[in-house]
Amino acid sequence: MQNELIQLTGDVRRKPITAPGGDREKINLDAVRERLATSRGKQMWRSLDELAGTPEFARYVEDDFPDRAGLLSVDRRSFLKLAGASLALAGVAGCARQPQEKIVPFVKKPEQLIHGVPLQFATSQVFGGYARGVLVRSNEGRPTKIEGNPDHPASLGATDVWMQADVLQMYDPDRSTSVLNFGEVSSWDQFVRAMNAALAQQRRTRGAGLRIVSETITSPVLADQMAALLRRFPQARWYRHDPVSPDNARAGARLALGQDVDTIYRFDRARRILSLDSEFLLGDPGSVRYARDFSQRKRVRLGRSAMNRMYVVESSVTITGAKARTTACR
């Protein structure tokens, strides 16, 4: 039976209707060169065969399933044999004994963890240097979903796209899963050893050759650690770089107030809002809270009869502009 099947399928494979390889014409390279020389712009070709424009290839491309074995090449008896065999063997799959599975419990169970019940952790997501309170659901130790923290003033239980997408970073296949040294897998021990050697050298020059580049840090713990490091290496320099940063807004604040300050808007108190190219509803660390405050003032319930009114002047279309009463866009 099995032999017969193999033979049958062998036969089937030997007789496809449209063979992509085999005895087709050789590519005429001169014709190809001529075509390439005359074509301009976006005249794509997917393979040399297509470029050569052989009739076999044209037929191959037109066929919906070019690699299928031809059903017509099986004769009636073989077809019935195959159909009978598949019917007869269909029930056999159910006769298998269930494989022996293993239960692997913890050696020391983490506190509060109940297997099968997700745990919620209150943590923060950093955006533009500012932490925003979130709740992360963790299934058996793996974070799976981020939601807003109702008790955090920058979230009030809501999230934005970056908070929602942050969990994907965890499972990003491009994320390094181990310490790398020039592309080679290394270990934390070796990293600490190499780091200590480098720092020992810097200690002699009081950090004159030490440069640190980081994003904006507003975490008090990390800022304190950086300050301690800079105290130990007074000659070292710490540079900040953010891909997107409100540097110009800060420079403006410095001009106006003479010190480094960030603006916190109170949209819950504003009756008229004028936004000059400022997308405060999306893309600001406080956006989630601003959106809530802004929309609260749009409600005409609880004795309030007037909505807030917003005017937006912007250089490109934004979410904030879409919510405005009047938008000027050039």
Next chain:
Amino acid sequence: MPQIFHSSTNTLSRVSIIAAAVAPLALIMAGSQISRSYPQRVNVPINQPVPFSHEHHVNELGIACQYCHHSVEKSSQATVPPTETCMSCHSQIWTNSPLLEPVRESYRTGIPIKWKKVNDLPDFVYFNHSIHITKGIPCQHCHGNINQMQITYKPQPFFMAWCLDCHRAPEKYMRPRDQVYNFAYDWKAAAERYFEQTGRDNAQLPRSQREFGELLTKDYHVNKKQLSDCWICHR
């Protein structure tokens, strides 16, 4: 002309008529017994890395089920306890027993013990321990008299018809919540205690487990209509 058939043929023919009627039945029963023991492994004790005896721990020592299977009331899984739980007693008693060496080794090395799963439902069935415990379905009903098992075995083949038997009429097996871990359950005594607890009139005491169960389905808000819906188990 001599007789073709010997007189004993009469008996033979009678027996064969009866046999013909009984044989298919016997064949089916034998087949089901073989299928229970071989593919289903019902009543076949499964050797574990540590010969853990429920009989000793439950019957003789009286340790509550939830001491080890602590998540059974809260989670879909009852879970096998971490090595730490075993060591909470066995760091004090039987500390030199060779049978417990795998436990000590696991605790020393941090490598978990790999237990063999005994009651294994197919992966296309969703089963939740906590809901059954909360609605008063006893351990005993699925796990049999596990308090008497030296080496744990599967007492039921867990066929779908068996699940449906209870899902169609849960009142047959439902108990008050505080009776689910009881292996010597007496519905009359339980009903009397339940009536006392809930301040009911003793004159209306149920006359059978079924009646008592009916009352419990109402008290525990068991929606019998949806219990046999496909999606309840096949999600």
